[in-house]
Amino acid sequence: MLLVTGATGSIGRHLVRRLSADGVPFRALVRRPWQGHELGCPFVVGDFDEPRSLERAFEGVGTLFLNGPGAVPAEGEQPMIRRQLAAIEAARRAGVTRIVKVSVWRAREGGKLAEGAHWIIEEALKKSGIGWAILQPSGLMQNFLTGTGSFTEDGDLLGAYGSARVSYVDCYDIAACAAVSLAGDAVGSYVVTGPEALDHNEIAAKLSVALGRPVRYVDLPPDAFAAKLTAQGLPSGFAEDVAALYAEVAQGVLAGTTTTVEELTGRKARTFDRFLADQRS
Ligand SMILES: NC(=O)c1ccc[n+]([C@@H]2O[C@H](COP(=O)([O-])OP(=O)(O)OC[C@H]3O[C@@H](n4cnc5c(N)ncnc54)[C@H](OP(=O)(O)O)[C@@H]3O)[C@@H](O)[C@H]2O)c1
Incomplete structure (x- = not known):
């Protein structure tokens, strides 16, 4: 059995839809029963x-999609570490043989936040x-819907990216890569x-058309x-770490593109x- 965590999130919702459409047997891990009913899947x-709830939830699970929330304002260690390590430990105890995890490009020792x-x-x-x-x-790309991307009080896009480009990816594609990876046994890390x-002036122009109102990109020093x-x-402290990450992005560190989506999904x-x-349809 395949267990999908983070099932109600931006990536997880796409994955639930895809697995359901493909007829893949799975169940979603949700924190509250109404969320499972809303997803409409087992x-x-x-x-x-x-951890006790994970013990029960992982019974009979062979494959795990591991995802959860990213970095949050917190004292000390990011809670995502404790949470995902608990899930890996529960998986080990339950005899899970494969885990597909969502991480982040440039995950590295000593890196800030996520x-x-x-x-x-x-x-x-x-x-x-x-x-x-x-x-x-x-x-x-979903950052521009969820508010993870920053906006001013006037609804303009706010950042410290300068003119750097970012190869934003649609969670639809991450879920599609996950579905392929969950079905296979290849071991490895994939930048998606x-x-x-695009630079953020180009993104603001596209948001202006989509939203039917002018959206400017307001660039600030870190x-x-x-x-x-x-x-x-x-x-x-959290704001400074976020700004430091944006300053790295301003150096162009997320400007590259990969062919992972095409290689894994064929499109x-x-x-x-x-x-x-x-979003409009
Ligand atoms: N934002 C970016 O640009 C970016 C870029 C690269 C990688 N990432 C990574 O992408 C991941 C986030 O993916 P996403 O956007 O799909 O997630 P998301 O929309 O933030 O959803 C988080 C999911 O985790 C669940 N969750 C929260 N707390 C939980 C708990 N205590 N136990 C079990 N489940 C819990 C949530 O359930 P509820 O609905 O119950 O809250 C929800 O299903 C993070 O690891 C982040 O670092 C983000």
């Missing part, structure tokens, strides 16, 4: 924060003795990007960007225009 209730946290989880997974594949997405890299996030209510990754069109 489900089990469990929470990464409650980049450092995912590296720790990746290392634990690789040492777990369980077969693994790791998907490392570039920035998610969109087909093109310090001013961190101050703005703090003024919007984020703790200053090209979706463009930002296609992503926006899908």
Whole structure:
């Protein structure tokens, strides 16, 4: 049996739809029963924060899709580390033989926020003795829907990216890669990007058309960007880390594109225009 965690999230919802359409037997892990009913697929209730619930949820599971929330303002270690390590341990105990994990592009030792946290989880997974594949997405197109991307009070796009390009990827494509990877046994890490890299003036122009109102891109130096996030209510340490990550992106570190989507799924990754069109349909 295949268990899908993070099933109600941006990537997980696409994966649930795809597996259901393909007739693949699976169940979703949800934190509350109503979420399972809303997804409309077989489900089990469990929470990464409650290891006993994982024990029950992982009974009879052979393959695991491992995903959960990214970095959050927190004192000390990112909670995602404790949560995903608990899931890997529950999987090991249950005899799971394959885990496909969503990580992040540039996951690395000592990296800030999700980049450092995912590296720790990746290392634990690789040492777990369980077969693994790791998907490392570039920035998610869905950030512009969920608010993970930053906006001003006036609805303009806010950042510290300068003119750097980012190869944003649609969660639809990450889910499609996950579905292929879950069905196979290839071990490895895959950087998953969109087909093109856009700068944030280009993205603002596309959002303007999609939303039917002018959206500007407001670029701030990292310090001013961190101050703005703090003024919007984020703790200053977290805001500074986010700004530091944006400053790296401003160097062009997420501007490359890969052919992972095409190699795994046999079709090209979706463009930002296609992503926006899908939101309207
Ligand atoms: N944003 C980016 O640009 C970006 C780029 C690369 C990689 N990533 C990575 O992508 C991942 C996030 O994927 P996503 O956007 O699909 O996720 P998401 O939309 O934030 O959804 C998070 C999922 O995790 C579930 N969850 C939350 N707390 C849980 C708990 N205690 N126990 C079990 N499940 C829990 C949520 O369930 P509920 O509905 O119950 O809350 C939800 O299904 C992160 O690891 C992030 O680092 C993000």
